[in-house]
Structures are given as C-alpha cells and as structure tokens.
Amino acid sequence: MNHIVQVVPFQDLFFSACAIFIIATTLKALCFLSFTFYSNKLSQASRRDIQNKIYTKYMDSDHQFFLDHKQGTLLYRLLNAPVNVGTVLKLVPDIFVQSVKILFLIILLFSMSPNAAFGILAVGTLFGFLVKRLSSVSYRFGKEVTQALSDQTTIANESISGIRQIKIYSNQKLWIRKFWEKINAYFYYKFRSQILNAIPIMILEPLIICAIGSIGILLRIKYGNRMAELLPMLTVYMVAILRINPSLTIIGQHRMLIMNVLPDLEMSYSALKSPTRTIHDGRVSMKSFDDKITFTDVTFTYPSRGEVFKNLSLTIRKGQTTAIAGPSGAGKSTLMDLLVRLYDPLQGTIQIDGIDLKEIRIESWREKIGYVSQDPFIFHATIAENIAFDMSRYPMAEIIAAAKIANAHDFIREFPDGYDTVVGDKGAKLSGGQKQRITIARAVVRKPELIIFDEATSSLDTISEKQVQEAIDDISEKYTVIIIAHRLSTIKNADRILILDDKRIVEEGNHKELLQQKGMYWRLHQQAVSEESSKTVTYASV
Ligand SMILES: Nc1ncnc2c1ncn2[C@@H]1O[C@H](COP(=O)(O)OP(=O)(O)O)[C@@H](O)[C@H]1O
C-alpha cells in the first residue's frame, strides 16, 4: 500500500477511486435495471403464454371434456394458477443472485478465517435444514389454499350463472353462506401459509446472534487478552455476516413461497401436458349438401353409461322437413350431437351425400348447419352481435333479413336502441321467446343448408311458442329442417316423422302413414286427441 502511494500521486489515486466507484455504482444500477426488466418480462410473458396455451387447448377440446370438468376448476386453471407460474419465475433468478452473493462472502471469509467461515456454514446448513422441513408444510398448506380458491371460483361462477333460479327459490342466504365458507376457508389457509412463510425471517436472526455469540466466546477463550488485535478481522467478519443474513432470509422465504404455490404450478403443468381430447378432423371439404344424410347401424355409448343407440339406421333427405320424436331421454339430442360431430359413433357410419362424416372437414360441415337448441345461448353484447357472432361477416341488411325470417324484427325494433341494444349477461333483458327467436336468426343468417330445431319451443309459454313456431314453419318451407319434436301438434306437417325409442327408430312415415300403422305414434295421437287440452300433452309427459 505504502509503495503504491509513493509511486502514484495522491490526487490521481483519489480520482481513480472516485471513477471506479462511479463506474461500479452505474454498473450495479444497470445490472439491477436489466435484471428487473428481464425477470418481470419473463414472468409476465410466461404467464401470458401459458394462459394462451391452456385457453387454446380448451377451445380445441372435445365436448365431453367440458362435461367431465367443473367450470370453476377450468376457470381456476386458466385464470389463477398461471399467475403463480409468473411469480415463481420472478423468484428463481433472485434466489440465484442471492446465492452468488453468499458464495462470494463465504469465499472472502474463508480467506480470512476458515474457522469463522465454517461457523457461518454450519448456521447456514442448520437454517437450510429448517427451511426444508417448513417448506414441505408450506406445500401442504399451498394445496389447501389452491383448493379453497378453486372452490371459491366454482361457487361464484355457478351462483352468478344461476342467479334467476337462486332468486326465484329465495336461495340467496344459502349461497351467501356457501360462498362465505369458501372465502373463510381461503382466509384461514392463506393466513396460515403467510405466517408459516414468515418463520425463516424470525428464526434466522436469533440463529446468527447465537452463532456470533458462540464464536465470540470461543475467541475469548483461545486468544484471551489479545482480542483487540483481532478487531479488524472481526469487523470484516461481522460485516460479512450482516450481508449474508438478508440474502439467506430472502432465499429461505422464496423457497417457502415457491413450495406454497407449487400446487398451482403442478396444476398449470398438468393442464398443459394432459393430451387434448379432440375429435379427429376429416380432409374432404364439403362444398354443398345435395342429397341425404344416412345413419347406418349406428351404436353409441357415453362413457360410464350403457348404449344410447344400438344398430340405429335412418335417412334424412335434403329439402324435406324431418321430425324426430320419442320419449325424454331416448337420445334425440344425442342423435343431433352425432350429426354435428360433437361425438363419433362407436360402431356404424354416418354419411353425408355418401361421404363418411369422419372424412369430412368438421368446419366445412358445421358451416352448413344452423342449430337452435332448447336453451338459447345469448352472450353479453348487442342483439346484432348475438345474431351475427362475427359482425365483420355479415352486412346489417343480412342480419335484419335473418331477424325477419325468425319473426324477431318487430320486437327488436321496439327497443330504443334496436339492433344495438345490449342484452345483458345471457340475455337477461329478453324473454325466453325473444331469446329463442334471436338464436333462430343466428341460425338463418349463416344461410345454412340444414337447420336443426332441438325442442326449440319446449320451454316457452303458449304465446312465445306460437311466435317461434310460426318462424319454424316458415323456415321449414324454404330449408331442409330437422325438428326434434316435443309436442305432437308441431310435427304433424313434417314430411317424415321418425319415432326414436329403445335405442333405434321404431316407426317412420308421414302423419297419415303413421296413423295407419296404428303403432306408437297412433297411440300417442289418440291420447292427445282424447284429452281436451291436447296442447299440453307431450311425449315427455306420456
Ligand atoms: N354427456 C352425457 N354423458 C352421459 N350421459 C348422457 C350425456 N348426455 C346425455 N346423456 C344420457 O343419454 C340419454 C339420451 O339423452 P338425450 O340425447 O339428451 O335425450 P333426449 O334429447 O331424447 O331427451 C339420456 O339418458 C341422458 O341421461
């Protein structure tokens, strides 16, 4: 040192020191900045990409996937769990940085006093061991937190979707209690986890103080009165310890937190890695539907259920109105699900104009179908958007024309904002019949070659039913239509009526022919006629 001071003038040395200090500080700031920038970017980008992948997977999954999972669980996996993946990715680099810091300090200590370094290592190991034990508890607590949060999402989701029913049955208190139980469980588990995660901070300092104390006593015993000579070394040693303390605490805490959110990470991982259950797409692009649909010896079962169809065969011709009737639960909707390829038959084939449905590109076939189901799906948007789905696809004139065909134009015009009326979640501002007519307009606007009405009027009151039925009758004259029949009166005029019962088609023909056959249709018809209020007689109630 003396040597340097002699050679280099003091002023130069001072300036060099200042320069080094400035450069070092700037570098440190730059490192910190880029570290913050990249770690945040990495964590946010991975959350986004994971969410995107999971959502795409959901959209590509087959229909059964959604029947097999709770909505709340699916939402949690998509919205909540990936957030924690981002959190962990931010923590991991920090653990690395802190570990490097500790390593440097330990090396420094070793060069000065191996004994002291060993002392610190011993404390570190003891601390690591404790954190490891606590981490496994943290993981267990984390699982409970995840479960509670997922349950909470499920309850909130179900109750908001079913708010009408809840109010009608005056069930609010029950749901408030259910929700309270879940948020309270979450409070308890989360609070417990947070306290547990704070333990590393609480224990490290006392541990270090004990270590320092013990080392001090050892030195006192060994060096006695020569302690003063050790002072410079002791100072470095203390500084090192004080620097190691926060780093160790951070590592301990991060590790606890990672273990705490590990269940979420596992959930995201399994959501990403589980194979997507999709229906295999065909290659033939359907140009048009020209002739007929045939089911040949179709057998179908749902998982965990007996056969719904066994060797079922039927033909649906282009240009005709085909009615399918049968008791509730006979499989009428399932038949349509097979036709639009939400499921594939276990055995047998479905052909469109002689081409196996499995060979046809699903999208090219579904484009040709308009589907009106029993419970209309209306989303929170304008009426026009609800009809078009994608406003860029259809000019307003076509949307209005479709609404006219669906018998909806008049009531839509009566809203102050007309087609721009926002209808509220699930169409809360519309009556059942209005919603149904909007979904009919939605089916028509696509200019489909086949329109399916699956018990489209069954949940409507008499007046709404009449309005919807008029629309269906009009459409039946112009389009190829399949009507899943609910009331006998609605299928009388169909070109062909198929009676589905006992896993197959048991009768077929038009109204007249079926009456002559004096079979099931005839019996039901007799019953309907004999009852004054024939309108209310349904297959479901027979
Ligand atoms: N996703 C499903 N998983 C298992 N069973 C189902 C599923 N959907 C319907 N089912 C059962 O299949 C049968 C036919 O149902 P469905 O086609 O809805 O009858 P329908 O429309 O004639 O009333 C019923 O017994 C029903 O319980």
Ligand SMILES: [Mg+2]
């Ligand atoms: Mg049905």
